[in-house]
Amino acid sequence: MSSPNNNRRRDPGGLSSEAVLGLVAIFGLAVVVAALYAAMHLGHRLAGTGVEVPADPFGVVFGLFGGKYEWPGAAGWWVLGGLVAVVVTLGTLVLVWRARSAKRRTRVDRQAAYMGRGRDIEDLSRKAVTAKAERLGVTAAPGLPIGLTVATRQQLLSSWEDMRITIAGPRTGKTTSMVVPCILDAPGSVLTTSNKRDIVDHTRGPRAERGPVWVFDPQSVANEPPSWWWNPLTYVTDEVKAAKLADHFAAGSRDPGAKADAYFDTAAQDLLAGLLLAAALGGRPITQVFTWITRPTEEEPVEILREHGQRLIADQVAGVITAPEKQRGGVYGSAQQMVSCLTNRQVAQWVNPLGDDDKRPQFSPEEFVKADGGTLYSLSREGRGTAGPLVTALTVAVVEAAEELAARSRGGRLEMPLVGVLDEAANVCRWRDLPNLYSHYGSRGIVLDTVLQSWSQGAEVWGEAGIKKLWSASNVKVYGGGVAEVGFLKELAELIGDYDRLSSSSSTSRGQRTVSTQLHRERILDVDALSALPKGRAVVLASGSRPTLIRTVPWMGGPHDAAVRASLAANDPQAEYTMQQADQELAAVAAAEATR
Template identity: 70%
Template sequence: MSTPNNRRRDPGGLSSEAVLVWVGIAAVVLVVGGAYAAVHLGHRIDVSGAEVPTDPFAMFFGLLSGDVAWPAAGTGVVVALAVLLIALAVGVVLVARKITGRRTRVDRTAAYLGRGRDVEALTRRHAAATAERLGVKDSPGVPIGVTVSTRRPLFGSWEDMHIDIWGPRTGKTTSRAVPAILDAPGAVLVTSNKRDVVDATRDVRATTGPVWVFDPQAIALEEPAWWWNPLSYVSDEVKAARLAEHFAAGSRDPGARTDAYFDPAGQDLLAGLLLAAALDSRPITDVYTWLTRPTDDTAVDILATHGFRLVADQVAGVINAPEKQRGGVYGTAQQMASCLTNRQVAAWVTPQGPADHRPHFDPAAFVRDGGTLYSLSKEGRGTAGPLVTALTVAVVEAAEELAVHSPGGRLTTPLLAVLDEAANVCRWRELPNLYSHYGSRGIVIMTILQSWSQGADVWGESGMKKLWSAANVKVYGGGVSEAAFLEDLSRIVGDYDRQASSVSYGRGHRTVSQQLHRERILDVADLAAMPKGRALVLASGSRPTLIRTQPWMTGPHAEAVRASIKAHDPQAARTIVDAERELAVDDQAPAPGPGSLGGQR
């Protein structure tokens, strides 16, 4: 496969001889023009009545020969003109420094990347036209950023799927997750392993619908004021198997090797017990209790009574297996469901006694009525990741079910799912297979990762490639040091033809020749050191383009976000100062001091 070439050439630079010529021309214009203005204006001021040639050069040479008299007021005019020119030069330098001061080392490449009609499919006009066609009001699409070359804002339409790869501390939350959440017209689903996205957006989103914060590991210190029963998702053996798969994926370390027999067998056993508990309206914690009692056949009787005889036989086969084999299968399944032993987690997924009046979260009602759901978890021992994944899948599948019964087979108002830190807290194994399908259903998903390998650990190399290829909008925000990924990205961005000049001398003649050298627009080093505040966008049908990121501090909801942070973040003053300081770094401008927050310190 040939390397892409955008066929744009570097205009090159001026030779030293050309520079000297232009300097000479400028000097002549300044000297002759200044003398001409000084003589004419000086004689008018002096009211001398002297005849002065109208030809600038005739006047200048006449002045040198003494044929034209120098007026008394001419010296003052020269001084005034000099002051004016100096002031003008200083102004030009200051403006130039202000403009170039906001430029980064990669901004020069914007001239060789997408601009104008190259990114027409990502413009506000195109996104708004798509939104109007789909009947979506109040929001043209998902904001992406502003092009460096032409300052045009870019949007993903409500049919586009997104994938973002941003390294740590590169601004992915402030520049991608938060703006997308704030501008969403309908229900929003958010996953994260930090509280910042919740604190920044919850009060703003509360004006459009109810806010639900699923926080079983106390990341945002949210009390379990509501609960969700994961078994309400389980209606048959297929959904039981999917729920068991979430537990299996969430319990393994990334890239961990699995046993060819015990892992599938343990996952099948867990699926059977989940189905039994759902059929008998038991709390999900009973599943773990059964796993600690390998000879308890209660689940077998429940499954057989409800007509799931083959699943019952499967569970019975494990119970009646040789002791070592049975112990291995039960031990594997027990490890997959280990998060249920955490009482803090259990409070979010089980009723707290018969008098529990807390509202129960209904994914179907949430999708239908709108609102915002934040699902928080962190990796490591005791992670609630399997439950976060299960809740995410339950909401998305409820949205798909509603879309099937909606006009045109898509949601009337799109659902936005921002899967921040997806590889850590939402290991949805089937996501790559569903990505291209959901866009046509009005289910817009933004998957945010810290690196390519992070996604490959969860979905495998082929699954990660499938996820990347299925996304309509791909954004790379820098901070990644994986040479293979960056090399592929550099090749996709393409080359440009750099024009270079060379001078040779021979037999008393001087020869200037021009050559074209093909070079990468952005090489691996450029991509690895992408400055903060810049990102590379690759979209279907558009050339790669360089954008200036647009953090929430630059958007229309800035004051509302600050108020939300102050209301919920225990370190609000520090959080806002840090955010403003990051914006100042992005813009190459002086950072605000602590006093810029209306007295908060």
């Protein structure tokens, strides 16, 4: 919370009317004196009168009106008229500029003066971020873009040690101003998730110039054909990773906020982990797991586990098979719901080979993180029965492969950072361990930005404690407006802080005028202002820096404009409409900036 000493400002209403009139009178007198002085000097020189005008402006003016000095005739009037015309023109231009600027400014821009700027946000400056990048050995790019401060138009960036979280409601410009710029400015490999095709259409062209592009689209979100495949069981190298993969299926199969059954859901998840491990050890496709689940008395997975020395897990699976019929049916039924997405033939094409002569390339997370410049788009629709568990599993497989590579690299970090933009994370990438791992990944050169539409979205997936942990572990927090959750906005308003408003009032009694001042503490941005944050504005909270108000910078009109438009034209079926929208938004931004 801000203290009165370092955040004291005058009343936002400005000076009193008496003070304004006084300043206008002083300024007007100075202009008149200067104009007359200039007219006397230049007029006598042009007229060639030979009169020496002294250097004291007030002496010249008083001498002129007192009859001590003569007016230089027509030459003086021409000079005076020219000066008056110049002053009137400049005054008109200033008034027009102020009127247009005031019209274009948003209602919250004034509050930027009470928020972070200059040294308050020095750690986010290009100079500081570039120094960090050089220290880490990353010379391709200093960091990821955040935006421009409203107060000073200073560019802000996050470093290659900063983990990010972005919370912004629908239609607030997340894709154009936050997601797309981060993907395009990433110097190395990129991993991104989404439930829409727009990110692929915007960035596929520019990213293809840096390395191979992989679009994982088992539900035809972007109508991508299955030209490659990934075997999720390559991730299952032991019982620990089998349990993790089972957890992804369990998390993706439940409705957000639904409570798990204390016995059946836990037992089903343990059974699924055992079957996944058996399929991996036996070299079976992942769809075999669903087949086993539909046959509760099938002993084959137990035999495979015992053949490979996994006796305890074999006993666990066998215990469910030999359980009473109702108990066994409940466990197998719950497990069947968890892997229901495997019944979709379209999904199966992405995670199974198409016969023995399948010539499609197989995706390898380990090879992907080794080859700098590749891009992986993981797409899925939201809801139960979707490919969300597979998107989560693929995301985790890539991140953990990057972590293992970092552990073998100099300094325990990736030489080239891996950027992960988890757009729509709460819908398509329900990674339950993410809050616990967030801060750790920052030290490994794995830079993640979790993008949510609201605080409650995160709470449904990770719980209230989990989303708080994720929020606290993020070095850079961006709020882009469009959220109507009072509890979250109240906490955000408290984090932004207060300012002390110094106002004055005057009163007259018995011919004596008294002026008094009052100090009022007020919120810089209250709940209503945060909820209705104008489009193009965002609040940034970073570790060690004061909260600041920024202007988000869309890709339109930037260095990637031509490349993105070419990518849209090549990939977006509604390219003409999409670019028309981009042009309209760019025109609006340009019109607003032209008046600042």
